[in-house]
Amino acid sequence: MNLTNRFAAPIGSLTAAAVFAVVGAAPARADAPLTVVYQGQSIRFSHIDSKGGAPAIGVNDPGFATLLRSTSSLLTWKPGERYVLITTSVPTVVSFAIGDRRYDIGPIVLQAAFAPYQRGSEAFLPLNEVLRGLDLALRDDGATKVLQPQLASLEVRTLRDRVTLLAHGGAPLRPRVIAQSSSSVTYAFDGVGTALIGTRQINAGGVRSVQVTVSGTVRAPVTTVIVALQPGASARPPQNNGERDVVLAVSAARASPQSLAEESPTPEPEPSGANNAGNASDANATANGPATVTSVTSQASDAGVTVTVAVNGNASFAWHRLRDPDNRFWIDVKNAQLQGPPIDQASASPVISMRARQIDATTVRIALTLGQPNTITVTPSSNGLQIQVGNDAVSDDAARSGSGTIGSVVSSGEQNPVPVTPAPADNAPSDAGTSDGGWKFGPRSSYVPTNPRLIVIDPGHGGSDSGSEHGSLKEADLALDMAKRLRDILVARGWQVKLTRETDVDVYAPNDSPHDELQARVDVANKAGARLFVSIHANAFINSGPYGTTCYISKPEDVPLARNVEAQLAQDGTKDDGVVKSHLYVTYHTRMPAVLVETAFLTNPSDYALLASAAWRQKVAQEIADGIGQYTRAYPVSNQAGQ
Amino acid sequence: MRSPRFPLLVALLVVVAAAYWYFHSQRAPNGETIAVYHTKLDGTSLGSMRVSMRPRAPGESAAEHRHNQVLYAAVEAVTGPPSDVNAIRFPPGTHVRSVAIDGSTATVDLSKEVETQTGGSFGENGEFKALVYTVTSLPGIDAVQVTVDGSRLETLPGGHLELDQPLRRSDW
Numbered sequence: 001m002n003l004t005n006r007f008a009a010p011i012g013s014l015t016a017a018a019v020f021a022v023v024g025a026a027p028a029r030a031d032a033p034l035t036v037v038y039q040g041q042s043i044r045f046s047h048i049d050s051k052g053g054a055p056a057i058g059v060n061d062p063g064f065a066t067l068l069r070s071t072s073s074l075l076t077w078k079p080g081e082r083y084v085l086i087t088t089s090v091p092t093v094v095s096f097a098i099g100d101r102r103y104d105i106g107p108i109v110l111q112a113a114f115a116p117y118q119r120g121s122e123a124f125l126p127l128n129e130v131l132r133g134l135d136l137a138l139r140d141d142g143a144t145k146v147l148q149p150q151l152a153s154l155e156v157r158t159l160r161d162r163v164t165l166l167a168h169g170g171a172p173l174r175p176r177v178i179a180q181s182s183s184s185v186t187y188a189f190d191g192v193g194t195a196l197i198g199t200r201q202i203n204a205g206g207v208r209s210v211q212v213t214v215s216g217t218v219r220a221p222v223t224t225v226i227v228a229l230q231p232g233a234s235a236r237p238p239q240n241n242g243e244r245d246v247v248l249a250v251s252a253a254r255a256s257p258q259s260l261a262e263e264s265p266t267p268e269p270e271p272s273g274a275n276n277a278g279n280a281s282d283a284n285a286t287a288n289g290p291a292t293v294t295s296v297t298s299q300a301s302d303a304g305v306t307v308t309v310a311v312n313g314n315a316s317f318a319w320h321r322l323r324d325p326d327n328r329f330w331i332d333v334k335n336a337q338l339q340g341p342p343i344d345q346a347s348a349s350p351v352i353s354m355r356a357r358q359i360d361a362t363t364v365r366i367a368l369t370l371g372q373p374n375t376i377t378v379t380p381s382s383n384g385l386q387i388q389v390g391n392d393a394v395s396d397d398a399a400r401s402g403s404g405t406i407g408s409v410v411s412s413g414e415q416n417p418v419p420v421t422p423a424p425a426d427n428a429p430s431d432a433g434t435s436d437g438g439w440k441f442g443p444r445s446s447y448v449p450t451n452p453r454l455i456v457i458d459p460g461h462g463g464s465d466s467g468s469e470h471g472s473l474k475e476a477d478l479a480l481d482m483a484k485r486l487r488d489i490l491v492a493r494g495w496q497v498k499l500t501r502e503t504d505v506d507v508y509a510p511n512d513s514p515h516d517e518l519q520a521r522v523d524v525a526n527k528a529g530a531r532l533f534v535s536i537h538a539n540a541f542i543n544s545g546p547y548g549t550t551c552y553i554s555k556p557e558d559v560p561l562a563r564n565v566e567a568q569l570a571q572d573g574t575k576d577d578g579v580v581k582s583h584l585y586v587t588y589h590t591r592m593p594a595v596l597v598e599t600a601f602l603t604n605p606s607d608y609a610l611l612a613s614a615a616w617r618q619k620v621a622q623e624i625a626d627g628i629g630q631y632t633r634a635y636p637v638s639n640q641a642g643q
Numbered sequence: 644m645r646s647p648r649f650p651l652l653v654a655l656l657v658v659v660a661a662a663y664w665y666f667h668s669q670r671a672p673n674g675e676t677i678a679v680y681h682t683k684l685d686g687t688s689l690g691s692m693r694v695s696m697r698p699r700a701p702g703e704s705a706a707e708h709r710h711n712q713v714l715y716a717a718v719e720a721v722t723g724p725p726s727d728v729n730a731i732r733f734p735p736g737t738h739v740r741s742v743a744i745d746g747s748t749a750t751v752d753l754s755k756e757v758e759t760q761t762g763g764s765f766g767e768n769g770e771f772k773a774l775v776y777t778v779t780s781l782p783g784i785d786a787v788q789v790t791v792d793g794s795r796l797e798t799l800p801g802g803h804l805e806l807d808q809p810l811r812r813s814d815w
Contacts, residue, residue, distance in 0.1 A: 440813040468762030515797025539763035583814040585805040
């Protein structure tokens with residue numbers, strides 16, 4: 001359960017009073033410039049207007065531009081347009097509309113003192129509301145006006161045995177612990193004021209209460225947050241990385257040594273063939289290899305409705321049903337990822353609707369709503385499970401819940417299964433793509449390879465485009481290395497192989513356009529009439545979090561190839577992120593079955609170590625070759641076009 | 644002879660009408676909401692936050708209203724969720740320069756910063772999936788043509804995703 005309790009931030013009223021004192025001298029309209037001090041710099045607002053006593057700021061005001069720049073915010077508006085949108089550094093969108101008093105801060109709808117208006121070619125916005133959106137407040141320091149960053153919210157999140165306080169400020173927050181005892185911890189936030197003054201009782205997750213006070217001066221305020229702890233609770237040192245959001249975390253007292261043991265279960269022995277050289281921080285998940293729910297389909301027959309859940313990998317499941325008249329049934333597939341968008345579709349009788357979605361990072365929930373309390377049989381298998389909904393009524397003493405495993409190994413996390421709360425099957429907000437019940441493709445091509453023994457391997461990037469670079473590794477080099485290893489294996493197995501590039505060069509021309517470059521790679525395969533196209537890459541992201549192997553596809557005929565390659569790569573030692581459909585140029589425009597393998601993330605330390613290892617690159621090449629072998633045996637050329 | 648109460652009734656009606664108008668204008672109109680999607684760090688699944696759309700204003704034509712809704716949805720999608728939500732995000736500084744609508748295709752013009760990608764399919768795929776899902780959650784919009792700084796690109800530099808034709812939900 002996640003209880004959220006956000007302190008209200010009534011900043012606007014105070015600011016309005018302060019500014020009214022300044023502009024009040026000119027009752028009809030006050031165009032007098034307003035000079036404020038923000039973070040030590042003086043900013044002069046010259047396009048100041050007033051409406052009903054409240055100040056308005058013109059969007060072309062140079063001082064306003066300075067303020068937006070200083071707060072890493074951006075304003076989107078053109079003369080004649082109705083919407084004036086400010087993107088803040090939170091990030092969130094503060095939206096105003098000409099002629100409408102309503103303004104929105106992200107999902108929150110608020111009412112401004114007056115409606116924004118356009119005069120000449122300039123829009124004027126209510127200043128106090130703009131400042132509130134930027135988490136700032138206008139304060140008097142004698143005769144000087146100070147724009148004071150605010151501790152704008154302190155969100156209390158209660159999660160079973162712990163509480164996190166998410167502090168959000170109008171400036172980077174650097175909390176200091178200024179006092180700590182067994183009964184309380186006191187944090188000081190320098191440089192921010194707040195309107196959140198007061199005490200809140202929490203009485204959960206180790207926290208008794210949270211008290212907020214402000215001291216210091218208008219220009220150098222200090223907001224103090226005193227967290228009173230329950231007996232035995234402990235506070236973790238705060239993050240202090242200069243972000244505008246910081247987390248203060250408190251854990252309740254440990255109930256017993258057993259609860260510790262439950263948090264770090266001993267992993268089960270490895271399933272045969274699996275390799276756990278994966279990410280150390282997520283060793284458990286890696287060792288068990290997250291499963292993928294690849295499809296959820298239903299079929300009606302005289303005997304009722306059969307829902308088939310295809311699962312690739314090992315997973316456990318738990319099912320629950322509610323009592324008549326609430327005839328809902330759901331099954332949670334744990335340690336699993338849902339492939340493709342969530343599913344929400346009507347079903348044939350006796351099932352009314354079927355939904356499938358990812359309810360948390362590792363759980364896929366398939367929920368059925370029945371018209372009547374019919375029998376339901378759950379049958380697991382090595383590659384998924386079947387849910388049979390019969391036409392007969394279920395007996396009163398039939399089981400209301402159950403669990404089991406899919407695949408060949410019991411997940412270690414399930415030795416002490418967490419009781420599943422019999423929550424309504426459908427209590428979370430509806431998620432993406434509800435109308436899309438899986439991948440949709442255009443028509444299949446009728447491609448027949450003129451060169452059925454030829455496989456084209458495309459080492460990504462090269463020459464003037466080195467791809468991602470991290471540490472001493474370049475994506476272009478890694479891709480070429482793996483491509484050559486793959487070529488050698490395939491050639492030894494009797495395939496003809498053509499690489500789109502054999503050295504570190506551009507395939508089309510140096511410094512060519514991305515389109516020419518990618519089309520040149522596609523041309524190599526299309527012109528040669530190749531059987532298959534395999535592009536090899538290394539992934540990257542702006543932070544080190546994501547890791548794993550992903551097989552990207554675009555066409556329907558890519559699916560079986562990618563599934564076979566992915567099934568082999570699932571053992572490559574990093575996470576299997578499955579097959580992902582996207583509109584990538586090379587998979588989209590090649591005429592033959594194609595897959596783009598993003599082998600691992602250069603930006604993740606443990607993936608980086610794998611990519612740096614020649615032995616691992618050889619292993620990846622071997623697994624891709626094995627996947628190609630499995631695919632070509634299962635789909636001979638005569639069947640390829642139809643698959 | 645007229646009832647002496649007639650002017651009083653008229654005055655009362657005026658007061659009631661004024662009060663109705665006043666309270667009505669005070670109330671934040673509770674219009675339709677749409678889902679603003681973000682792609683989670685698994686690279687494929689979508690999370691969402693619902694934002695409230697403004698109803699059509701007096702004097703705002705149907706075409707203008709549609710344009711404004713697309714603009715708002717695109718700006719929300721490119722902005723992404725608050726920083727405490729783990730999501731694949733557009734490169735810092737990327738913003739919506741303008742939008743245009745032609746039939747059921749919305750053109751979203753992004754700023755140059757979108758070209759400062761880190762290089763993998765992961766980011767590109769996640770960013771544009773969220774943008775396309777968000778904008779196509781508006782009724783009547785089923786495709787998004789991305790342009791960068793006013794020009795149509797085939798792909799991003801060093802990129803993977805094809806951008807020279809409109810993207811649809813069915814691309815994912």
